Amino acid sequence: MPGTDDIRRLSDELAREPASLAFITLAGLLQARGEREAAWRLVERGSRRHPRNIAALSLFARLAAERGMWDEALLALDAVATLSADAAEISRARQTQAFLCYRCDRLGDADRYLDAAAAAGGDAAAISAARSRIRERLGDPDGRALFDALLEEGDLTALLVAADGLVTAGRCEAVDGRDVSAAVAAELSVVGDQATRAMRHLALGSWQTIVVEATDAMFAMTPVADGLALVATASSTPVGRLRRLLDRVSERARAWGRAA
């Protein structure tokens, strides 16, 4: 049987030196031979002994995922992304997390992991393709639900507006439920343009955020790439939370822009 000699040699090595990292290769070989339980026991024990070993954690995540232990796999990949100094490895771990979440229908989480993969400089084409699959499953091929997972109770809308005033992603619904995305985007792009012009006259440098308080809601906007990100919340929402939501939406919009 292929690998039998290697398995015997690595087993002997482990028996002599239980702290050896030989368990990683040995577990891989056992897994390849279909001895899944033995591989799992080995990697489970070994990764407990070496909780900061990236190869061990990666293998643990792979075997845990194969056993349907999604949370354990996600935690191990979190550790990989946190411990690794290699951007490509971090991005791979985040993309794998996204894939696992996609498989178990946690689409909002999958989207967030793709943001993290993009932020780590991951393969833009692969991330974009993964995001498209999520949108298809969400029934959202055009990005209208891009920010939905970020909105909590009391949050009204999040919108990404291009420099020409057209909606790029997200949606804006009026209090009565009408979709007013296009009209609001057009008005806001004028506000953004005027703010940029105003900064030239007022010697205040470039503008960073605008917050508008209205009687029934408040909204905030910030420049993102060539356009604007907008969020709106109920008027009772603390301004600090409005700003935090704006930060998260901007981050998502930037990641989406990079991956698109």
Added chain:
Amino acid sequence: MSASARISPFSATLQVIMRQRGILGALIVDAVDGIPIESTLAVGVDGEAVAALAASLFDHACRASATANYGAGAYFQLQAEHGWLCVTGTSELVLAAVAEPRANVALLRLSMLRAREALVP
């Protein structure tokens, strides 16, 4: 004419705003044409430009709010690299303030929203 007779109805409002830390200018502006009605400005602040831009920004922000059915715009706050532009007002008058980054914008907001009540005819 005595000195007190020359004090406009807006002087006290502007003084309250100007007394706060880091305020570079406070203006009452005609909301329709963006012309300053009364202002107190630090040296180097272009009152005409602030007035025109503040009125226009507030107007467009209010329009966006109305379009989304979010109600009437009450307060506009712009944060820039080197300071703040804060605006409140009514359909006729706008109160604008320009402030340094060190200004306490929470206090400024409260003062301006209180002052807004004095602008309502």
